[in-house]
Amino acid sequence: MGDRKNYDVIVIGGGMAGCATAYYLAKGGMDVAVIEKRAVCSGASGRNGGQVIQVEGRDELTRDLVSKKNSIAFHGKKLLGTLNDELGWDVEYRKTGGLDLAYSDEDEKIIKKVIQVQYEAGDMGVEYIGDAEVREICPILDEKVRGGKLRKDDGNANPFKITYGFALAARRLGASIHTYTAAQSILFEKHRAAGVRTDKGDYFAKHGIVNATNAWTKFLFPDFPIVPCKILAFVTEQFPIIPVTPTESVVCDREGDAGYREGQNQPYLFYGGSQVDGNIIIGGPPVYFPDGMDDHFNESITYEDFMRFKTLFGRYWSTLEGVSLLRGWGGALGFTPDALPLLGPTRYENLYMNAGYTNGMCWCPICGKLTAEYILNGGNTSLPVGFMDPERFRNEKFEWPERYNYTVLHNYIAAKHGH
Amino acid sequence: MRIAHHPILGDAEKRERITISVDGKKIDAYEGESIAAAMLAAGLKVHRRTAKHKEPRGVFCNIGRCTDCIMKVDGQPNVRTCVTKARDGMMVESLDGLGTWEVVR
Numbered sequence: 001m002g003d004r005k006n007y008d009v010i011v012i013g014g015g016m017a018g019c020a021t022a023y024y025l026a027k028g029g030m031d032v033a034v035i036e037k038r039a040v041c042s043g044a045s046g047r048n049g050g051q052v053i054q055v056e057g058r059d060e061l062t063r064d065l066v067s068k069k070n071s072i073a074f075h076g077k078k079l080l081g082t083l084n085d086e087l088g089w090d091v092e093y094r095k096t097g098g099l100d101l102a103y104s105d106e107d108e109k110i111i112k113k114v115i116q117v118q119y120e121a122g123d124m125g126v127e128y129i130g131d132a133e134v135r136e137i138c139p140i141l142d143e144k145v146r147g148g149k150l151r152k153d154d155g156n157a158n159p160f161k162i163t164y165g166f167a168l169a170a171r172r173l174g175a176s177i178h179t180y181t182a183a184q185s186i187l188f189e190k191h192r193a194a195g196v197r198t199d200k201g202d203y204f205a206k207h208g209i210v211n212a213t214n215a216w217t218k219f220l221f222p223d224f225p226i227v228p229c230k231i232l233a234f235v236t237e238q239f240p241i242i243p244v245t246p247t248e249s250v251v252c253d254r255e256g257d258a259g260y261r262e263g264q265n266q267p268y269l270f271y272g273g274s275q276v277d278g279n280i281i282i283g284g285p286p287v288y289f290p291d292g293m294d295d296h297f298n299e300s301i302t303y304e305d306f307m308r309f310k311t312l313f314g315r316y317w318s319t320l321e322g323v324s325l326l327r328g329w330g331g332a333l334g335f336t337p338d339a340l341p342l343l344g345p346t347r348y349e350n351l352y353m354n355a356g357y358t359n360g361m362c363w364c365p366i367c368g369k370l371t372a373e374y375i376l377n378g379g380n381t382s383l384p385v386g387f388m389d390p391e392r393f394r395n396e397k398f399e400w401p402e403r404y405n406y407t408v409l410h411n412y413i414a415a416k417h418g419h
Numbered sequence: 420m421r422i423a424h425h426p427i428l429g430d431a432e433k434r435e436r437i438t439i440s441v442d443g444k445k446i447d448a449y450e451g452e453s454i455a456a457a458m459l460a461a462g463l464k465v466h467r468r469t470a471k472h473k474e475p476r477g478v479f480c481n482i483g484r485c486t487d488c489i490m491k492v493d494g495q496p497n498v499r500t501c502v503t504k505a506r507d508g509m510m511v512e513s514l515d516g517l518g519t520w521e522v523v524r
Contacts, residue, residue: 139520139521140520237486237497238470238497238517239496239497239517240496240517240518240519240520241517241519242520243520277470278470278517319495319520
């Protein structure tokens with residue numbers, strides 16, 4: 001396949017969004033190439049905790065945002081359930097139920113308010129349950145937990161199985177996957193995107209070029225407001241499967257903790273869930289050094305990061321005190337100013353976006369399908385995608401915080417769009 | 420079986436006798452020895468069965484490194500019995516595969 005240079009569509013990025021887009025395009029009869037700087041699934045797609053969470057977040061959620069998210073994520077979850085047949089292997093999608101935990105009165109108030117917002121947006125899939133019920137379904141938790149939001153059909157999936165499943169299925173349909181090929185710039189003919197310049201030569205596309213590079217978007221398309229944000233994950237030794245997982249909770253470092261910084265301490269999201277083999281993946285933001293957070297593409301962890309999550313295990317999931325963490329790593333999410341992805345056509349003819357994900361598992365497969373539909377059917381998609389228009393910020397100027405982490409970006413979005 | 424008189428190490432020192440429960444069966448142990456040692460003396464060699472093939476596993480490295488001898492101890496799974504001292508009244512259970520969690524009361 002190596003020396004061909006002309007295709008119908010070129011997808012830049014070999015993660016979950018890119019491989020899904022390539023698969024659905026190939027299924028629709030297109031001659032597709034995927035261009036990936038490293039290996040398939042080597043970015044955020046292969047670095048997340050595998051959580052399938054239909055609507056994540058707290059403070060930034062409004063009725064409008066919840067219904068927009070649900071209009072895609074709900075169908076994304078349904079699509080996940082059909083992928084075993086579609087891709088020919090088990091993507092390890094399990095509907096285990098998911099929790100957002102309350103550890104204080106404040107938490108409880110916020111979570112109940114979020115549930116109210118979700119109900120008002122017509123999302124009846126969530127409920128608030130008390131501490132006894134939480135501990136019954138998630139026995140690793142101790143008496144410190146006060147209750148939480150339960151969504152019964154959230155769960156886990158294996159992002160590697162999904163991404164590689166799409167990549168291999170696309171290849172069976174004739175798609176070319178060029179790994180270790182770095183896209184350097186887009187080749188324009190007037191206002192039409194005609195090709196991609198890479199370190200292995202130029203590639204040309206007749207019917208479209210799709211950006212599926214998520215957090216890396218700014219290097220190729222600085223005009224589109226997606227900022228990268230580093231987040232960490234750690235994997236533990238094998239344990240009995242936790243019946244209900246994933247769980248999320250908002251926590252804060254205390255004096256004496258590895259992550260504690262006097263005067264700049266802020267609450268952050270701590271997440272975790274069992275994998276099918278019994279390993280638990282947990283994660284959250286790196287220890288917040290305002291000066292150290294300028295490289296969100298640094299995929300390594302520090303000793304302080306390791307100690308933060310070790311401490312959190314003992315404090316919040318005390319049954320797992322003394323747990324062995326096998327490995328830890330970092331990965332970059334892609335944030336947009338309104339917490340919704342950029343999907344669809346751009347100001348340049350033939351150039352499409354499918355990027356800007358902070359919660360890919362429910363989104364990337366369906367959004368790959370919708371992007372492919374858009375290109376195959378001349379703008380017609382099976383679900384409305386207009387609200388994800390990549391040009392919706394064209395006339396706005398964004399002052400992103402200069403130094404930020406996950407919490408800072410969420411607060412920024414909440415201040416801009418939230419209550 | 421226990422060695423009371425050793426040709427080189429001499430006589431076993433007198434220690435307090437305690438009782439632990441392994442899968443519901445009460446066995447004798449001595450204060451200060453590991454769970455694995457007490458089980459070996461009682462002739463219990465299978466500590467758990469593997470998740471996929473249900474093969475038996477027991478003491479292998481005996482220095483806390485290999486995790487082959489892990490069991491559920493007082494409700495806590497993944498406890499390395501070779502480096503965990505027996506305590507009177509301890510409830511030890513073998514693990515079938517990964518085992519299950521119990522609600523912490």
